[in-house]
């Protein structure tokens with residue numbers, strides 16, 4: 308790395324990434340300082356998040372060449388730190404806090420030889436100040452958040468959230484240069500177009516382009532929209548079973564119906580980790596959510612919809628031999644939004660892959676999902692929204 312011509316980044320060629328070669332952490336009174344040595348100066352942004360308490364430093368893409376153990380030791384109220392690429396053009400340092408603190412200063416300076424030094428200074432704050440800062444950070448657009456407009460008064464359309472899996476730095480399954488993220492986006496957009504054309508639905512996409520959306524954010528969008536249905540779209544791959552084919556509908560459950568479903572959920576739940584996001588923060592959420600009694604009713608509706616889907620989809624496309632299953636998918640944890648995950652087929656099956664990539668197949672399958680959604684709302688009453696909002700007037 309030392310030989311790179313860092314001083315003269317050309318606009319045409321690929322610019323070398325800044326290399327982080329050293330990190331050190333030290334406590335001094337009420338202050339903890341984390342210093343990163345970089346091959347060139349970078350700009351950084353900081354914010355804090357609660358539960359678990361942490362400070363997050365967003366950087367441009369950085370090639371981390373640090374001692375892997377460097378973040379395991381803390382100092383003062385910092386219990387340690389992690390780092391990694393977060394998105395294609397962003398890196399992140401996550402500093403774990405044992406007591407509430409804020410980033411009081413970030414200094415970028417050029418040191419000898421054109422190297423950069425990033426000094427992050429943290430100071431203890433009160434619990435209430437920390438909580439207020441975390442709330443305002445959460446409200447600001449630190450991630451590519453989808454704006455969710457509230458349900459307009461008098462708008463009686465059902466709200467359907469379509470969640471094309473993966474995206475951006477996380478391609479999902481990749482077989483013969485076809486990425487799951489592209490297949491499922493194309494399908495989601497087709498389904499959206501059909502639903503909107505009917506005039507009966509307001510559709511919200513968790514992503515409408517090739518961007519990364521964290522799993523928790525997908526759930527947040529469904530809940531913020533007070534969605535009547537959440538449909539996550541995927542296309543799995545089985546490395547050693549090219550003959551396994553067909554679509555499967557999954558509902559969320561702590562206990563998987565079978566080992567393959569458990570394995571699949573574990574793989575899909577890795578999406579945040581693939582993007583360098585710390586997914587332990589989500590586990591915290593899940594534990595709380597699983598305690599929520601509202602989920603019982605939501606689950607019943609999820610199961611009813613899953614069966615509708617199998618019925619409608621099964622009439623026009625090939626289904627897996629066990630077409631309805633359950634497992635602990637992170638994206639299926641909204642306690643108040645009936646949610647299913649559709650595995651459209653197996654990218655690992657050459658036949659399925661060909662169909663998944665075909666416009667005609669997508670149109671046929673999307674029409675079947677549309678029919679299942681129609682049937683769902685014609686034959687079932689929507690569950691009351693959790694949280695005691697206005698939907699209590701449902702009078703069930």
Ligand SMILES: [Zn+2]
Nearest residue numbers: 472479541542
């Ligand atoms: Zn997937």
